[in-house]
Amino acid sequence: MTRSPLCWVIGLVLGLNPFPLHADSVTADLSSHAIAISTGFTGASVVLFGATDGPADIIAVIRGPDHEQTVWRKGKVAGLWTNAESVTFANVPSFYLVAASRPLEEIVSTPEAVLHRIGVTNLKFEPKGAVTPERARVFADALIEVQKRAGVFSPSHVKISFLGDRLFRTTFTLPANTPTGTYLVEVFLLRDKDVVGGQTTPLIVSRVGVDAAVFDFAQQRAIVYGAIAVLMAVMAGWLASLPFRNA
Amino acid sequence: MCRHRPVPLGGDFDDSAQGQNFPIMDVYLPIAEVSLDIFVLLGLGAAVGFLSGVFGVGGGFLLTPLLILIGVPAPVAVASSANQLVGASVSGVLAHWRRGNVDFKMGFILLVGGLAGSFLGVWLFTIFARLGQIELVISLCYVVLLGTLGFLMGIESVRAMLRQRKPGAARRKLHRHTWLHGLPLKTRFRKSQLYISALLPVGLGFLVGVLSAIMGIGGGFIMVPAMIYMLGMPTSMVPGTSLLQIIFVAANVTMLQAYTNRTVDAVLALVLLVGGVIGAQFGTRFGMRLRGEQLRFLLALLVLAVAAQLAHDLTIRPKTLFVIPLDYRG
Numbered sequence: 332m333t334r335s336p337l338c339w340v341i342g343l344v345l346g347l348n349p350f351p352l353h354a355d356s357v358t359a360d361l362s363s364h365a366i367a368i369s370t371g372f373t374g375a376s377v378v379l380f381g382a383t384d385g386p387a388d389i390i391a392v393i394r395g396p397d398h399e400q401t402v403w404r405k406g407k408v409a410g411l412w413t414n415a416e417s418v419t420f421a422n423v424p425s426f427y428l429v430a431a432s433r434p435l436e437e438i439v440s441t442p443e444a445v446l447h448r449i450g451v452t453n454l455k456f457e458p459k460g461a462v463t464p465e466r467a468r469v470f471a472d473a474l475i476e477v478q479k480r481a482g483v484f485s486p487s488h489v490k491i492s493f494l495g496d497r498l499f500r501t502t503f504t505l506p507a508n509t510p511t512g513t514y515l516v517e518v519f520l521l522r523d524k525d526v527v528g529g530q531t532t533p534l535i536v537s538r539v540g541v542d543a544a545v546f547d548f549a550q551q552r553a554i555v556y557g558a559i560a561v562l563m564a565v566m567a568g569w570l571a572s573l574p575f576r577n578a
Numbered sequence: 579m580c581r582h583r584p585v586p587l588g589g590d591f592d593d594s595a596q597g598q599n600f601p602i603m604d605v606y607l608p609i610a611e612v613s614l615d616i617f618v619l620l621g622l623g624a625a626v627g628f629l630s631g632v633f634g635v636g637g638g639f640l641l642t643p644l645l646i647l648i649g650v651p652a653p654v655a656v657a658s659s660a661n662q663l664v665g666a667s668v669s670g671v672l673a674h675w676r677r678g679n680v681d682f683k684m685g686f687i688l689l690v691g692g693l694a695g696s697f698l699g700v701w702l703f704t705i706f707a708r709l710g711q712i713e714l715v716i717s718l719c720y721v722v723l724l725g726t727l728g729f730l731m732g733i734e735s736v737r738a739m740l741r742q743r744k745p746g747a748a749r750r751k752l753h754r755h756t757w758l759h760g761l762p763l764k765t766r767f768r769k770s771q772l773y774i775s776a777l778l779p780v781g782l783g784f785l786v787g788v789l790s791a792i793m794g795i796g797g798g799f800i801m802v803p804a805m806i807y808m809l810g811m812p813t814s815m816v817p818g819t820s821l822l823q824i825i826f827v828a829a830n831v832t833m834l835q836a837y838t839n840r841t842v843d844a845v846l847a848l849v850l851l852v853g854g855v856i857g858a859q860f861g862t863r864f865g866m867r868l869r870g871e872q873l874r875f876l877l878a879l880l881v882l883a884v885a886a887q888l889a890h891d892l893t894i895r896p897k898t899l900f901v902i903p904l905d906y907r908g
Contacts, residue, residue, distance in 0.1 A: 372606050373613055403710055411892045413714040414901070473716030473900035480898075507613050538724045542845075549609055551842055557836025560661050560844040561829045564851060568668025573767035 335563055351359040357528050358383050358519040359391070364532070366505060367539040373468055374507045377534065379430065379491075380500040381518060388431070388438040389491050389499050393534070395426030395483070396512035399459075402470045402477070406568040418470035420456035425510035427451060427478070430489035430501045447519060451475050451484055493567040511536050593684050610654040616849060618648060623853025624779035629860020630854070631818065633802065633869075633877045638663055638828075639720065639884060641850070652713075654843050657835035661847035662854055663796045663828035667821045669855040673862040673864070674818025681769035681815050685822035687776055688783035688801075692827045694786020700834050703792050717791050717888050724885035727803050732878035734807075740870035757908030770811045772821075778809060783823065792832060796824035799881060806874070813870035817862075 353458045356472035359381025366375050379391055392566040406415030433437065435450055444555040445453050456474065474575040478484035483506070513535050538546055604613040626637040632787055638659045645655035672678050706712040765776040782804050790797035805811045811819070816842045836842040865873060 369606065373604060400902060401710075401755070407895075407899065411718075412895065414710045426720045438857065468627040470900070473901065477683055477900055479903050508611065511611075526830050538608065542606055545845065549836065549842065549844075553837045553840055554833070556844070557833040557842060559662055560836060560842050560847060561832050562830075563844065564661055564663075564665030564832075564847060565668050565825075565849065566665075567851045568665035568670075568855050569672065571665075571851075572672040572859065 333339070357387075357389070357518055357530055358382050359516075359532065359533060361534060364534055366509070366534065366536040368509070368511065368536065369372065369538070369540045369542055373461065375505045376502050377505065378500060378502050379516065379518070380498070381530075382497045382512075383499070383520055384497070385495045387527075388433055388477060389517045390432070390435070390439060390488075391430040391501065391503075392422045392447075392517045392519070393448055393493065393503060394517070395510050395536075396513050396514070397422045397424055399423070400474065402468070402474045403511050406471070411433040415482070418462055418467060419459045420471065421459055421476065422455075422457055424454065426505075426514065427454065428485040428489065430491050430503055432491040432493060434497065435488060438521050438524060439519075439526070442554040443521075443524065443526050446545060447517070449519065450488075451479075451492060453508055482508065483510065486508045505536065509536055511538060522567060603828045604847065605845070607650070607654075607843050607846045608751070608887070609841060610650045610658070610846060612649050612651075614648060614650070614844025619846070620853035621850045621879065622648075623662065623850035625853075626850075627669075627854030628861035628864070629665050629857075629880075630798070630821075631670055631858035632865035633798070633861075633873065633880075637666070637798075637854075639724070639799055639861075640794065643876050643884075645846075648752075650843075653835075653839055653841040657839065657841040658717065658846045659795070660828045660835060661842050661844065662826055662833040662850040664832060665847070665851040666854040666858050667796065667825040667828060670821040670858045670862060671818055671825060673859055674821065677818075677866075680818035680822055681811070682819075682822065684764075684767050684770055684772075684779060684809075684811070684815075685819045686781045687765070688786075688819075688823045689826050691780035691783025691785075692787040692823055693789075693799075693830055694782035695789075696791040696827060696830050696834070697787075697899040699788040699791025701837070702788070706792075706840075707785075714892075716793055717892050719789060721885050721889045721892065722827060723724075723789070723800060724881045725889070726795070727800065728881035728885055729766035730807075731803055731874050732882065735871045735875035735878060739875065770809075770815050772810060782808065787827060789818065790827055791834070796828050798824050804879070813873070817865065845851075862906075 357505075359379060362378035362380070366377070373489040381389075383389065399419060399421055401417050401419040403417045405412050407413075408415060428436070429450060435444065439449055444450055452475075454471075454475070456467070456471045458470070462470075468574055475484055479486045489501055489503050491499050493499045513533055515533050516532045518530045518532070519526045538542070603616045605616045605619070606613045622641070625654045626641045626644075629640065630637040641662070642655050646658065648651050650658070671680060703712060706715045763776040765774060768771050782801070786797035786801050786804075791799060798820050801823070802816055805816045805820060806813060832842055868876075
C-alpha cells in the first residue's frame with residue numbers, strides 16, 4: 332500500500348531526525364507502515380521491533396497528528412445541565428500511546444520525560460485565548476480522561492519485551508475508531524534515566540477502497556454527493572414499494 | 579460543526595453484540611468512521627420504518643437518538659437520518675397515494691413554507707453550534723414540543739374513545755369557526771374537503787421547516803397533530819400528505835448537511851433504508867386497521883415517552899462533566 336505521501340514523510344522524518352549522530356544507537360521498525368481502513372475495519376495490531384547496542388531501556392511513543400480540540404464543561408444553568416464553559420487547545424494529538432520496557436518512572440527522569448513528551452501527563456497542550464494555568468490544567472486533565480475512555484489515549488503503557496540483551500519487540504493495537512493521518516512512532520533509548528538515542532518512523536493510517544472513494548467524494552464534491560444520496564434514497568423508496576403495489 | 583464522541587456507549591454496544599448468538603457482520607461507515615453490525619442497523623431501520631408507516635411521521639425523532647446510542651456521531655446521525663427519511667417517505671407516500679390518501683395541493687402549499695423555514699433553521703443551527711449550545715437547544719425543543727403535543731393528543735384521543743363507548747352522546751361539531759378562518763387567501767382543498775386560508779398551511783410548513791432543520795428531523799410528529807387539530811384535515815388524509823412534504827424537507831436537509839457539514843453517510847442511510855422501506859409498507863397496512871383515535875393515542879404515548887426521557891436527561895447530573903466535540907471537517 333505504498334503511497335506518495337509515505338515517501339514524502341520518510342524523507343521529512345530522516346531529514347529532521349532530532350537525535351545527534353554520535354548518540355548511542357537503536358534501530359527499530361514496524362511490521363507495517365500503512366494501516367488501511369476498509370469495510371469491516373475493527374482495529375489493527377502493529378508489531379514494533381528493533382535492536383539496541385547493548386543493555387538499555389526502550390520507550391516508544393506513538394502519536395497521531397496534532398489538531399485543535401475544544402473541551403466543554405457541563406454546568407447547571409436554570410436547573411438544566413448544559414455546556415457551560417470551554418477551553419480550546421491548539422495542539423492535541425488525535426492518538427497517543429506509550430510502550431515501555433519497564434514502568435516509566437523507573438527508566439526515565441522527569442525532565443527527560445517532559446522534554447520528549449513521554450507520558451500523557453507530559454503532553455503540553457497550549458490553550459487558546461486568556462486562560463489561567465490552573466483552569467487550563469483542569470481542562471487538559473479532563474481532555475486526557477475523555478480521550479482515554481474513547482480509546483485513543485492509552486490508559487497505561489504497553490509492555491516492550493526484550494529477547495536477550497539487545498532485541499526488543501512489542502505489539503500495540505489501533506482501535507476501530509483510530510483517527511486517520513500520519514502518525515509518528517518515536518523510539519527512545521534510555522540509560523540511567525536519560526534519553527541517549529532514538530529513532531522516528533512514520534505510520535500512515537488511511538482509508539482505502541470504496542470507503543475512501545466515498546469519503547473523498549463527500550469531501551470534494553459535496554453538492555453532487557448530496558444529490559446522489561437523495562436520488563439513491565428516492566430510488567430505494569420507489570423500488571421497495573413495487574412488490575406491494577397490488578396488495 | 580462538532581460531534582460528541584459517544585464514549586461509553588459505543589464500547590458497551592460492541593461487547594453486548596459479540597455476546598449474542600445472531601451472526602455478526604460489521605459494516606464500516608465511511609463518513610461516520612465507525613464499524614457497526616449490519617443486522618442491528620437493518621433492524622433499527624425496519625422498526626422505525628414500521629412506525630413511520632403507521633403514524634405518517636418520519637420517525638427521525640426516534641431514529642436519530644437510537645443511532646447516537648449505538649455509536650454514530652451525533653451530526654452524522656442527524657444528517658444520515660434525514661437522508662434515510664427521503665427514501666422511507668417516498669415509499670410511504672406511494673403506499674398512501676394508491677389508496678387515494680394524499681392531498682397534493684395541501685402538500686405543496688405546506689412545502690412552500692417548509693423550504694423557507696428550513697433555511698432560517700439552518701442559520702439558527704449554525705449560530706447555536708458556534709455557541710456550543712446546539713445540544714441544549716435540540717433537547718429543549720424536543721421536550722417542550724413533544725411534551726405539549728403528546729399531552730394534548732393523549733387527552734383528545736381518550737375523550738374520543740370514551741365518546742364512542744357512550745352511544746347517543748352528542749357528536750362533535752363538524753366545523754368550528756375561529757379567528758383562523760378569517761384570514762385572507764381562502765383556498766379550496768377538495769381532497770381534504772376544506773375551504774381555508776392558504777396562509778395557514780404556509781405558516782405551519784414554515785414553523786415545521788425551522789424546527790426540523792434545528793432538530794434534524796422531518797417534522798412529521800409536529801405536522802400530523804397540527805394538520806388534524808389546526809387545519810381540521812380528515813385523519814385518513816394526514817399521513818400521506820405529511821409524508822409528501824417530509825420527502826422534500828428531508829431532501830433539502832440532506833443537501834444542506836452534505837454541503838455545509840459533510841456529515842451525510844450514504845452507506846448508513848442505504849442500510850437503514852433497506853430495513854426502513856419494508857417496515858414502512860407493513861406499517862402502512864397495520865395503520866389502516868386501527869381507528870383514528872387509537873392511532874392518535876398510541877402516537878401520544880410514544881411522543882410522551884421520548885419527551886420524558888429527554889427531560890430526565892437534562893435535569894440529572896451527567897455521568898461525565900467534560901465533553902469533547904470534534905470539528906468534523908478538522
